[in-house]
Structure formats: C-alpha cells, structure tokens
Amino acid sequence: MEHAAELTPKQCENVLAFADQMPITRQLVTLRRDVPLDFSLGNCRFTGVPVHAVRPIFKELRLHRLMDQLNDLAAGEEDIIPAAGTESATVVGFAYHLVDNQEKLHALAKALRGQPSFAFDTETTGLNPVGSDLVGLSFSWRAGEAWYVPVRAASGDTIPLARVMEALGPPLRNPAVRKCGQNMKYDLVVLRQAGIEVGGVDFDTMIASALLSPGRSSHGLDALALDLCGHRKIPTRELLGSGRNEITMDQVDTRRVCEYACEDADFTWRIKEILEPQIESGTVRSLFRDTEMPLVEVLTEMECNGIALDAAILADMSEMLAGRMTELARQIEDAAGHPFNIDSTKQLAEVLFDEQGLKPVRRTKTGRSTDAATLEALREQCDNPIPNLVLEYRELAKLKGTYVDPLPGMIVAKTGRLHASFHQTGAITGRLSSSDPNLQNIPVRTEIGRRIRGAFVAGRPDHVLLTADYSQIELRVLAHFCQDRALLEAFRTGQDIHTFVAAQIHGVTVDHVSREQRGAAKAVNFGIIYGQTPFGLSKALGISQAEAKAFIDMYFMRYPGIRLFIDGTIAEAQRQGYVQTLLGRRRPVPELGSRNLQQRALGERIAVNTVIQGSAADLIKRAMVDIHRELHAGGHPSRMLLQVHDELVFETPREAVQAEAEMIRTRMSGALPLDVPITVDLNWGANWLESK
DNA sequence: GTGAAGCACT
DNA sequence: CTCTGGGTGCTTCACC
Numbered sequence: 001m002e003h004a005a006e007l008t009p010k011q012c013e014n015v016l017a018f019a020d021q022m023p024i025t026r027q028l029v030t031l032r033r034d035v036p037l038d039f040s041l042g043n044c045r046f047t048g049v050p051v052h053a054v055r056p057i058f059k060e061l062r063l064h065r066l067m068d069q070l071n072d073l074a075a076g077e078e079d080i081i082p083a084a085g086t087e088s089a090t091v092v093g094f095a096y097h098l099v100d101n102q103e104k105l106h107a108l109a110k111a112l113r114g115q116p117s118f119a120f121d122t123e124t125t126g127l128n129p130v131g132s133d134l135v136g137l138s139f140s141w142r143a144g145e146a147w148y149v150p151v152r153a154a155s156g157d158t159i160p161l162a163r164v165m166e167a168l169g170p171p172l173r174n175p176a177v178r179k180c181g182q183n184m185k186y187d188l189v190v191l192r193q194a195g196i197e198v199g200g201v202d203f204d205t206m207i208a209s210a211l212l213s214p215g216r217s218s219h220g221l222d223a224l225a226l227d228l229c230g231h232r233k234i235p236t237r238e239l240l241g242s243g244r245n246e247i248t249m250d251q252v253d254t255r256r257v258c259e260y261a262c263e264d265a266d267f268t269w270r271i272k273e274i275l276e277p278q279i280e281s282g283t284v285r286s287l288f289r290d291t292e293m294p295l296v297e298v299l300t301e302m303e304c305n306g307i308a309l310d311a312a313i314l315a316d317m318s319e320m321l322a323g324r325m326t327e328l329a330r331q332i333e334d335a336a337g338h339p340f341n342i343d344s345t346k347q348l349a350e351v352l353f354d355e356q357g358l359k360p361v362r363r364t365k366t367g368r369s370t371d372a373a374t375l376e377a378l379r380e381q382c383d384n385p386i387p388n389l390v391l392e393y394r395e396l397a398k399l400k401g402t403y404v405d406p407l408p409g410m411i412v413a414k415t416g417r418l419h420a421s422f423h424q425t426g427a428i429t430g431r432l433s434s435s436d437p438n439l440q441n442i443p444v445r446t447e448i449g450r451r452i453r454g455a456f457v458a459g460r461p462d463h464v465l466l467t468a469d470y471s472q473i474e475l476r477v478l479a480h481f482c483q484d485r486a487l488l489e490a491f492r493t494g495q496d497i498h499t500f501v502a503a504q505i506h507g508v509t510v511d512h513v514s515r516e517q518r519g520a521a522k523a524v525n526f527g528i529i530y531g532q533t534p535f536g537l538s539k540a541l542g543i544s545q546a547e548a549k550a551f552i553d554m555y556f557m558r559y560p561g562i563r564l565f566i567d568g569t570i571a572e573a574q575r576q577g578y579v580q581t582l583l584g585r586r587r588p589v590p591e592l593g594s595r596n597l598q599q600r601a602l603g604e605r606i607a608v609n610t611v612i613q614g615s616a617a618d619l620i621k622r623a624m625v626d627i628h629r630e631l632h633a634g635g636h637p638s639r640m641l642l643q644v645h646d647e648l649v650f651e652t653p654r655e656a657v658q659a660e661a662e663m664i665r666t667r668m669s670g671a672l673p674l675d676v677p678i679t680v681d682l683n684w685g686a687n688w689l690e691s692k
Numbered sequence: 693g694t695g696a697a698g699c700a701c702t
Numbered sequence: 703c704t705c706t707g708g709g710t711g712c713t714t715c716a717c718c
Contacts, residue, residue: 243693344715345697364697366716371698398699402712427709431702438711441701449700474702530707539706598705609708613702645702645709 096262098255099149105159105167108139108147112171115141117178117202119269122187123261125152125248128436129189130303130419131412134161135249137168138261140269146262153254165196175199180272182206182221182264185424188300205268207292208275210425211284214578215588219425225267228274233267234260287583291621292424298628298640299422299432306417307439307641307649308459310687311408317451321400328393335386342393345370356384399443403452410437417459422643429610430585430617432643440644442688456688464654465691466638466684468664470620470646472497473678474529477582477615480674484561491676498522505554524555528562529612531605566608573607581614582672583622619678620646623671627664636660649688657684 099108112118118141126132133152140146149168150158171177173196180203181187188198209219216223225231239252239260249257279288333339336355340347349368352358360368361377372394378387412419418437426433434440442456443449458465475497479487490500495510502513502521523540526532532540538548556563570592573579578588587610591603624643631638638660642649648668652660661682669678685691 341715343713346716366696369697394698398713401714402700406712423710426711429709431709433710435711438701441699441711443700444702445700527707530709533706535706601706602708605708613708647702 094263094266095145096259096266097145097147098258099147100157100159100254102159102163105149105164108149109167109171112139112168112177113174115171115177117141117180118171119180119265119272120172120187121181121261121264121268122190123249123257124190125250128419128421129186130193130306131414132190133250134190134194136254136257136261137164138265140262140265143270143273144266146266146269148258148261148265150254150257152250153257154251155253158254161194165194169196172196173199178202180205180268182224182268182271185296185300185303188297189303192300192304201293201296203272203276203279204293204296205271205275206425207296208272208279208288211288211292211585212275212278212282214428214586215590221264221267221271224271229267229270231267233263236260283584284586287585287618291583291618291625294625294628295424295621298624299424301628302422302640302642303419305639305641305651306412306415306419307651308417308457309407309411310455310457311411313455314404314408314452317455318400318404321396321404325393325396325400328389328396332386332389332393335384335389342390343397348390352378352386356386358382358384358387395446395448399449399452403442407437407455420642427617428587430581430614430621431645432617432621439642444692450689453692454687454689458651458686460651462654463651464657464684464686465641465688466650466652466657466661466664466682467688467691468648468650468661468668469681469683470616470668471679471681473616473619473646474612475525476674476676476678477612477619478529478562478565479676481611481615482559482561482565483675484559484565487559487561488676494677494679498525501525501555501558504558505551520551524551527552528555528566529609531608569608569611570604573603579607579611581611581618583615583618585614585618587614616646619671619674620648620668623668624648626667626671630663630667636663638664649691652684 097104099105118139120140121138123135123138124132125135135152136148136150138146138148149164151161151164152158172179172191178200179198182204183206184198184201184204188201191198205221205224206219209216209224213219222233222235225233239256240246240249279285329342332342336351340351342348346367348370349360352370353360353368358378359381361374362369362371370390372391375387375391378384379391407418410418418439420434420439421436423433423435426435432440443452456465475487476491479491486504490497496518498518498521499510499513501524502517503510505521506513506517520541520543523537524532527537527540532552534545534549534552537543537552538545541548543551569579573589574592577590577593578586580586587606589603589607589610591599591606594600594603620643624640627640627648630636631640637656638650638652640648641651648664650660650664661684665680665682668680671678683691
C-alpha cells in the first residue's frame with residue numbers, strides 16, 4: 001500500500017525528525033490490531049510502520065488529508081478509544097469522540113450529570129458572540145479525552161438543536177456541576193442566546209492565568225497550551241483559512257471541527273488542573289473567587305443587554321459633518337494652493353513645513369510631527385490659517401469616521417441594539433476594556449462630540465438611562481493609601497478637593513480660590529496619579545518649568561503623606577518586583593530593573609499609577625458584582641448596560657428610578673471599606689447626554 | 693498583513 | 703543635554 005503525498009522537502013524532514021524521536025510512551029491510543037503500513041511521503045519511504053505509530057506524526061503535522069487516508073486504512077477499527085478506567089498509565093494520548101447520534105448524546109448527557117466538574121467550549125459562526133450562531137459544543141473532564149456535539153454542520157446529519165439542548169441543558173444549568181472554560185463569557189453569551197443560562201460558572205482559565213501571571217504577553221488558549229502543556233494546538237486558521245477566503249466553522253468538515261473543538265475542551269481542562277491549585281493556594285484566591293469569577297456573569301449579562309442607539313440622530317450628524325468637512329478641505333487646499341490628502345500626516349507635513357515654510361516643532365520616529373499640540377503651537381507662532389483649519393478638520397473627521405458613521409452599522413438586527421464586548425483581562429492594571437465597538441471612549445469633551453452621547457438612548461418605553469459616577473475615585477483611593485491627614489480631612493468634610501488643595505497651597509480660604517488656582521491644583525492632583533514631571537505640568541498649565549516645580553514642591557510640602565506613599569510604593573516595587581492593589585492584584589514592574597534611566601522613571605510611574613488605577617478598578621468590579629446580585633435577588637427592574645472605568649450606566653423604568661438610584665448609590669459607595677467616604681453622582685434622562 | 697501616527701475616553 | 707503622564711481601542715496612511 002502506498003500513499004503518496006505532496007510534501008515539501010522541509011515537511012519531509014520534519015516528519016522524519018518527529019518519527020525518530022517518537023518514544024513508545026507517546027503512542028496515542030492502542031489499536032486493537034496493528035496494521036503495518038508501507039507508505040511514502042514525498043520522496044521519503046516508510047515500510048512496516050504500525051498505524052498507531054504514524055497517527056501522532058500526522059496529527060502533530062496537521063496532515064488532515066493523510067489522517068483521513070489513515071482512517072480509511074484503519075477502517076473497522078473505529079472503536080479504538082479505551083473504555084473509561086481501562087487506559088494504561090503509558091497511554092498519554094488523545095481520545096476525541098464525535099457525538100453524532102441520540103444514543104451517544106444521551107450517554108454524554110448522563111456522564112455530564114455525574115461529573116462534579118467539567119470543561120466545555122462552544123464553536124460558533126462568528127467571532128462576536130452576540131449575533132453568532134452555535135455550531136457545536138465540546139466537553140472534557142479528563143486529560144486526553146473529549147466529546148464534540150455538532151448542532152449545525154456543512155455536511156452530514158446533526159442531532160436537532162432542540163434535542164441537544166434538552167439533553168445538555170440540565171447539566172449545563174445545574175449550579176452544582178462546576179464548569180470551567182477559557183474566556184467563558186463568550187460561551188455564556190452564545191448559550192444564553194440559545195436559551196441556556198449556564199450555572200456553576202466556576203473556573204475561567206484565561207482569568208486565572210491573568211491573575212497568576214500578569215506579565216504574560218498572552219492568556220489565549222493556544223499560548224497556555226503551548227507553555228503549560230507543551231502542546232501546539234491546531235491553528236484556527238487551518239480550519240477557517242484567512243483573508244478573503246475565510247470561511248465559518250459551520251462550513252468546515254465536522255470531523256475536523258471535532259478534532260479542533262475537542263482539543264479546546266481537553267486542553268482547557270488540563271490547564272485548569274494546572275492553574276487551580278495555584279489559585280487555591282495563592283494570594284489571588286479571594287480576588288479570583290469572590291470578584292473576578294462572579295464578574296464573568298455580570299459582564300455576560302451586560303453584553304447580552306446591549307444599549308439602544310438612535311441611528312437617525314447620527315445620520316443627521318453625518319450629513320452635517322460631511323458638509324463642514326468639505327468646506328474645511330476646500331479652505332485648506334486653497335491656502336495650500338493645491339489639493340492633497342489632509343488625512344496623510346506625511347503630505348500635511350510637506351505642505352506645512354516645506355511649502356508654507358512653518359518651523360517643525362517636534363520630530364516623530366519617522367518624520368515631523370503634525371499632532372494637535374504641534375498644530376496649536378504653529379497657530380500661535382504665525383498667522384497661517386492652515387493649522388487651525390486642520391485642527392477642526394481632524395476633530396470632525398475623528399468623530400465621523402470613528403463613531404457617527406460606523407456605530408449605526410454595528411446595531412445587531414435581532415435586538416436592535418449595540419452589544420459591545422467587555423474584556424476582563426484586557427488591561428494590565430485590572431481595568432476592563434471594551435471593543436466592537438469600544439463604548440468606553442465615546443466623546444464627551446467637546447460640544448460636537450457630546451452630541452454623539454445624545455444618540456445613546458433608553459431603548460424601552462417609559463425607561464431612562466441612569467448613570468452612576470464615582471466622584472474623584474482615584475484621589476480617594478490615593479488618600480486611603482497614603483493616609484495623609486490633610487487629604488483625609490478634606491474628603492471627610494466633603495470639600496471640593498481641587499479647591500481645597502488650591503486653598504491650602506496658597507494659604508487662602510476656599511472662597512478666595514481663583515479659577516486658575518483651582519485649575520492648577522486639579523492638574524497637580526491628576527499629575528500625582530500619573531507621575532507627572534515639572535515639564536508635563538508646565539505644559540499642561542502654560543507656565544514655566546520653574547513655576548511648575550515650585551508648585552509641585554509646595555504640594556508635597558503640604559501633603560507629606562503623598563510623598564511617603566509614592567516613595568514607599570516604588571521601594572516596595574523594587575524590593576518585590578511587583579506592586580499590588582487593594583484586592584491583591586499584582587503587576588510586575590520590570591522597568592525598575594532597567595539600566596536605562598528613562599525606563600526606570602517609567603517604572604516608577606507605572607508602580608504608583610497601577611496601585612491607584614488598579615485599586616479603583618477593584619472597587620468598581622466589587623460594586624458591579626454586588627449590584628448584579630441585588631438585581632437578581634428580585635424586585636429591581638434595572639439592567640446594567642455599560643461600565644466606563646468609574647461610571648456605570650443602567651436602563652431603568654422611569655417610575656423606579658429614584659429607588660434604583662439609591663440602591664446603586666449604596667452598593668457603589670459601600671463596595672469596599674476605605675478610610676474616606678466614597679461619593680457617587682447619579683443622573684438620569686432619556687439619553688446618555690441628559691443623564692450626565 | 694504590519695507598524696506608525698494620531699486621537700477618543702478615563 | 704535629553705526626556706518628560708498611567709491605561710485602553712480604532713482609523714488612516716504608508717510600506718512590505
């Protein structure tokens with residue numbers, strides 16, 4: 001028997017190398033009969049090789065066509081999977097089962113009901129869980145063994161979805177059966193749309209990894225399987241292709257999806273077995289168990305809820321912006337004397353600096369900067385109209401291209417709403433991030449930008465959007481950490497903190513503080529959080545560096561506790577190599593070990609900022625979990641829609657808004673016990689703009 | 693496809 | 703003398 005295959009010489013080399021180092025303990029499964037094979041790969045010839053020795057070679061090299069041929073060869077030996085409990089200790093292999101009839105389905109469901117815990121994964125038609133359809137589910141509760149249940153396939157019969165849900169729904173819902181998964185929120189959203197609310201959400205490997213190894217570059221399953229298990233997973237690209245030829249999972253041959261999906265569940269289980277003991281014995285146990293894992297379900301619900309958008313408002317804005325941008329473009333090109341692409345920084349730099357003779361302010365890595373700060377400086381230094389026109393053009397282009405035009409197209413047809421993704425491991429500090437679309441950077445600063453917020457509306461009759469903002473949360477966290485008496489006192493007496501600080505620094509009473517004095521105090525207050533330098537402050541306030549330095553010195557003299565906190569935090573980071581937030585979230589700060597002065601300064605800023613920003617993130621996460629529980633306890637009609645770092649947005653019936661606001665205020669201000677009061681500002685209205 | 697520049701938010 | 707605020711995600715251009 002000879003099976004020729006088109007292999008590159010390099011692949012042949014790999015096969016031979018792999019076959020050579022294939023110890024007998026790497027045999028995947030024990031075949032009932034050995035079928036010696038003679039075959040050739042390219043110009044390499046193999047003779048008398050047992051099937052079971054060649055299978056792992058093909059598998060490791062992802063030679064699916066050859067695997068198919070091999071399976072044909074071994075026809076009649078389908079049942080090569082050792083029955084439970086019979087596998088020998090030397091078998092370290094893969095036993096992946098395709099559940100393609102009712103009997104197998106019921107056997108699986110029965111097995112799942114009997115497990116104290118299992119890993120599961122879903123395959124879908126898309127990357128965004130809302131609006132994607134379920135293609136199949138995979139399960140595993142023992143390393144090396146997994147099951148795949150197709151519910152939607154390109155070819156071949158599948159068991160009707162209703163039957164699958166009937167069988168698998170009970171074990172999935174059962175809170176007594178602990179579930180683990182990789183990025184479980186994704187699967188929870190998918191299954192919720194299929195009518196299943198998964199219970200017993202217990203262990204997310206992605207989140208565990210993020211807490212245990214915050215310095216890792218990736219917490220993806222592929223990376224974890226490689227690093228923790230030494231296993232190179234089938235790349236998704238191999239099933240779906242890439243670019244214009246990309247297909248969806250429901251178009252892939254079910255047997256190949258089975259291999260892929262089972263591998264996901266299998267390795268999720270193996271990784272959970274590795275990480276769980278580390279979580280349970282480590283300092284992050286409570287953070288993981290009491291905050292991050294419960295938050296998975298909160299975010300699942302937020303994503304399913306989505307937020308309504310008034311597309312007509314944005315359509316009007318788009319037209320208005322287009323008109324104004326055309327006008328600006330014409331004026332810019334008139335001034336330049338010829339048409340050019342204003343969006344191109346390279347072309348703009350040529351116009352400004354080569355043709356118009358303006359003096360470059362700052363260099364970028366590749367050329368001369370044309371950013372907003374540069375254009376503002378150019379506007380001041382000459383009467384050329386172009387910088388100012390470009391500034392306005394840029395503002396409008398940003399709003400139109402990033403928000404006004406794309407957002408309406410992202411409304412999910414089935415719900416009529418926007419469903420952003422919130423990423424729990426997105427930010428190294430512990431903050432959430434948002435994407436597809438990012439609803440955490442909707443404009444608010446400029447008048448025209450704010451109008452976009454007006455398009456985010458309460459989507460149900462007689463409802464309002466209710467927003468709850470932590471007031472000065474990072475400064476309160478700072479006050480809590482540094483225990484500076486003056487700062488604590490300011491918050492305890494309910495002062496406007498910037499006015500208060502300005503009054504203390506200038507030695508006047510709060511009612512004698514000028515606008516400028518308050519603005520300067522505010523800039524310094526924020527600067528402390530971000531690790532600002534005299535240079536940065538002087539730029540922010542338009543004062544000299546000497547003045548800025550004097551102001552900062554005065555600040556630290558007035559609040560010596562802050563200086564001690566900053567120095568102590570940096571020293572701790574140097575000693576331990578990492579910093580820690582209120583709830584014990586860690587972040588390594590390797591920059592502090594750098595020989596580069598600039599890098600070390602960055603490390604110092606990172607250390608201080610992470611403690612403050614990360615602790616504020618801990619706080620709002622706790623509040624979200626508490627509020628979610630209260631909402632589910634019953635009697636509360638509000639839905640949580642968005643989180644924007646220090647703000648939560650809810651949709652609430654107008655008649656209940658007062659009571660809901662008070663409940664939310666209580667939960668948010670009581671989320672964690674700080675040594676300063678935590679105040680929450682609540683506002684509501686028909687849209688996000690009115691509720692601010 | 694990838695990196696850089698620029699900019700929206702907190 | 704040089705550098706000079708933490709953390710994200712998205713769009714566009716330019717280049718490979």
